[in-house]
Amino acid sequence: xxxxxxxxxxxxxxxxxxxxxxxxxxxxxxxxxxxxxxxxxxxxxxxxxxxxxxxxxxxxxxxxxxxxxxxxxxxxxxxxxxxxxxxxxxxxxxxxxxxxxxxxxxxxxxxxxxxxxxxxxxxxxxxxxxxxx
Ligand SMILES: CC[C@H](C(=O)O)C(=O)SCCNC(=O)CCNC(=O)[C@H](O)C(C)(C)COP(=O)(O)OP(=O)(O)OC[C@H]1O[C@@H](n2cnc3c(N)ncnc32)[C@H](O)[C@@H]1OP(=O)(O)O
Ligand SMILES: [Co+2]
Numbered sequence: 001x002x003x004x005x006x007x008x009x010x011x012x013x014x015x016x017x018x019x020x021x022x023x024x025x026x027x028x029x030x031x032x033x034x035x036x037x038x039x040x041x042x043x044x045x046x047x048x049x050x051x052x053x054x055x056x057x058x059x060x061x062x063x064x065x066x067x068x069x070x071x072x073x074x075x076x077x078x079x080x081x082x083x084x085x086x087x088x089x090x091x092x093x094x095x096x097x098x099x100x101x102x103x104x105x106x107x108x109x110x111x112x113x114x115x116x117x118x119x120x121x122x123x124x125x126x127x128x129x130x131x132x133x
Contacts, residue, residue, distance in 0.1 A: 085130035
């Protein structure tokens with residue numbers, strides 16, 4: 001794990017949350033990007049070497065929609081930047097972590113991503129991100 005790539009925050013209204021985080025961080029988001037496979041619209045703010053990723057559900061069956069049915073808005077996941085996502089998956093499986101998708105899938109911001117089940121990580125949803133070459 002090289003650094004925290006982003007903190008994912010589940011929000012109900014991306015437009016309103018973009019304005020809120022613009023006030024909080026004193027800067028605009030640098031992009032919005034839909035990830036169809038996850039049923040989310042994302043918005044990214046750069047904060048030093050890490051990012052804030054705001055996530056709004058675009059479909060009722062989105063993980064974000066389900067999360068917001070059960071919990072209030074807030075930190076949804078922590079993402080780590082990794083050099084070699086396949087090697088990290090192998091390492092973490094050997095360490096006994098439950099990987100939700102062993103085959104990396106397309107993420108936002110030009111990443112390949114994998115998720116670990118929160119029950120393996122003290123209740124924190126963890127995402128691994130590798131820059132797509
Ligand atoms: C990839 C695009 C973008 C990017 O960065 O590029 C994203 O980050 S997209 C983010 C949205 N996508 C995902 O979250 C994919 C991975 N998530 C999942 O597969 C599910 O959400 C899962 C498995 C974490 C939970 O699924 P589900 O809610 O259907 O399962 P349960 O209801 O059985 O919950 C099991 C257990 O997990 C707890 N839970 C659920 N969500 C979270 C969370 N975000 N953080 C921590 N814990 C979570 C839930 O409360 C249950 O706990 P329990 O004690 O058993 O009640
Ligand atoms: Co994410």
